[in-house]
Amino acid sequence: MRKVALITGVTGQDGSYLSEFLISKGYDVHGIIRRSSVDYRERIAHLEGHPQFHLHYGDLGDSMSLVKVIGLVRPTEIYNLAAQSHVQVSFDSPEFTADVDATGVLRVLEAVRACGLEKECRIYQASTSELYGKVEEVPQNELTPFHPYSPYAVAKLYGFWIVKEYREAYNMFCCSGILFNHESERRGETFVTRKITLAAARIAQGKQDCLYLGNLSSLRDWGYAKDYVECMWLILQHDKPEDFVIATGVQHTVRDFATLAFHYAGIELRWEGEGENEKGIDIKSGRTVVAVSPDFYRPTDVVNLWGDPSKAKKELGWNPQRTSFDEIVRIMVQHDMQKVAADHVAGVMRTNLAEYLEKGLVK
Ligand code: NAP
Numbered sequence: 001m002r003k004v005a006l007i008t009g010v011t012g013q014d015g016s017y018l019s020e021f022l023i024s025k026g027y028d029v030h031g032i033i034r035r036s037s038v039d040y041r042e043r044i045a046h047l048e049g050h051p052q053f054h055l056h057y058g059d060l061g062d063s064m065s066l067v068k069v070i071g072l073v074r075p076t077e078i079y080n081l082a083a084q085s086h087v088q089v090s091f092d093s094p095e096f097t098a099d100v101d102a103t104g105v106l107r108v109l110e111a112v113r114a115c116g117l118e119k120e121c122r123i124y125q126a127s128t129s130e131l132y133g134k135v136e137e138v139p140q141n142e143l144t145p146f147h148p149y150s151p152y153a154v155a156k157l158y159g160f161w162i163v164k165e166y167r168e169a170y171n172m173f174c175c176s177g178i179l180f181n182h183e184s185e186r187r188g189e190t191f192v193t194r195k196i197t198l199a200a201a202r203i204a205q206g207k208q209d210c211l212y213l214g215n216l217s218s219l220r221d222w223g224y225a226k227d228y229v230e231c232m233w234l235i236l237q238h239d240k241p242e243d244f245v246i247a248t249g250v251q252h253t254v255r256d257f258a259t260l261a262f263h264y265a266g267i268e269l270r271w272e273g274e275g276e277n278e279k280g281i282d283i284k285s286g287r288t289v290v291a292v293s294p295d296f297y298r299p300t301d302v303v304n305l306w307g308d309p310s311k312a313k314k315e316l317g318w319n320p321q322r323t324s325f326d327e328i329v330r331i332m333v334q335h336d337m338q339k340v341a342a343d344h345v346a347g348v349m350r351t352n353l354a355e356y357l358e359k360g361l362v363k
């Protein structure tokens with residue numbers, strides 16, 4: 001049996017882990033990449049040149065490129081991971097977000113039909129816990145009503161429903177994984193967890209004074225990205241096409257994450273004050289190392305995500321707690337402590353996103 005996977009969003013956090021996972025399962029893996037002025041594909045650089053790994057130019061905004069790549073590769077499985085995936089950015093670029101995250105999904109489905117592959121190609125859609133948004137119950141499962149609460153979530157809701165529609169209308173094997181937040185040492189540097197682990201490492205090594213964050217009380221169900229990509233594959237190996245919630249079933253605040261990250265960086269924090277005046281203070285030196293900046297507040301914020309992974313556990317045999325919260329934070333901080341030290345030794349002249357973040361120039 002041919003095992004040929006096509007991944008959109010292959011350069012992203014999940015795309016890179018999924019590529020490694022599928023290669024280890026014997027798949028030929030094809031990825032769609034966008035042309036960029038900086039040809040720097042950090043997360044997949046180690047895979048380029050591998051005999052089972054191939055890249056093609058394309059864009060979710062460009063139907064013809066999708067038809068061309070899908071027709072050429074004739075994948076047996078498509079993982080549609082490409083998206084403008086930053087919730088805060090979706091408030092700044094709502095139309096672009098809708099084009100990629102909503103209409104982009106439709107373009108992938110239509111390209112599969114245009115290539116006559118609707119009976120043989122299984123499709124995974126990267127859906128999200130953001131669909132629950134202004135949550136109507138906790139914890140959230142496959143039956144919880146959706147209440148999207150950002151332009152990103154509204155776009156992803158279209159993606160979810162169009163996948164369901166094509167499944168019913170054309171009998172296609174297409175499914176959505178409703179994934180809760182998953183993090184790793186490859187996480188983008190503007191998502192809250194990576195922003196914290198990088199800043200904790202920089203502060204511990206004297207390269208930054210203070211970390212500015214938005215809503216410290218926001219609750220997330222954080223898992224490890226490497227564990228979650230296995231679930232994407234399991235969803236497509238299931239005997240029938242269905243949607244699944246993928247989560248750990250454990251919830252923490254942004255404040256908890258910061259406390260543990262600084263601990264692993266060698267700094268014990270004490271919290272003082274409330275709201276915009278809350279501060280994280282280094283117990284040893286008495287210095288303020290975490291402060292709140294309203295620049296990072298969102299027009300509408302999702303504050304209570306907590307997933308119930310019972311269905312995935314029962315039907316896919318997936319273990320939601322393979323990597324604990326503590327372990328995820330430890331892995332990320334350890335990685336960033338080494339990265340900050342290595343960047344210093346090498347005198348790396350990379351764009352210093354951390355400094356922009358510190359000054360609130362980038363959200
Ligand atoms: P990510 O690191 O931001 O990666 C996004 C990927 O999409 C990148 O490869 C990006 O390419 C690509 N992309 C963006 N716009 C595109 C376009 N117009 N055409 C083609 N490719 C495009 O995201 P991630 O964390 O890996 O997440 C993967 C997917 O899961 C996303 O759809 C996200 O919305 C969803 N999701 C993520 C989480 C999470 O916690 N990580 C949870 C639920 C759902 P460039 O490298 O060129 O920018």
Ligand code: GDD
Nearest residue numbers: 085087128129130180181190191192193213214215218296
């Ligand atoms: N990014 C960021 N930066 N978030 C902050 C900050 C900050 O300085 N301070 C507090 N937060 C809060 C946000 O308000 C939000 O409530 C929470 O931390 C998590 O924010 P992000 O890490 O940016 O992730 P997200 O939950 O909005 O979105 C991620 O998870 C979704 C699944 O629930 C993304 O990966 C989405 O693509 C994904 O769908």
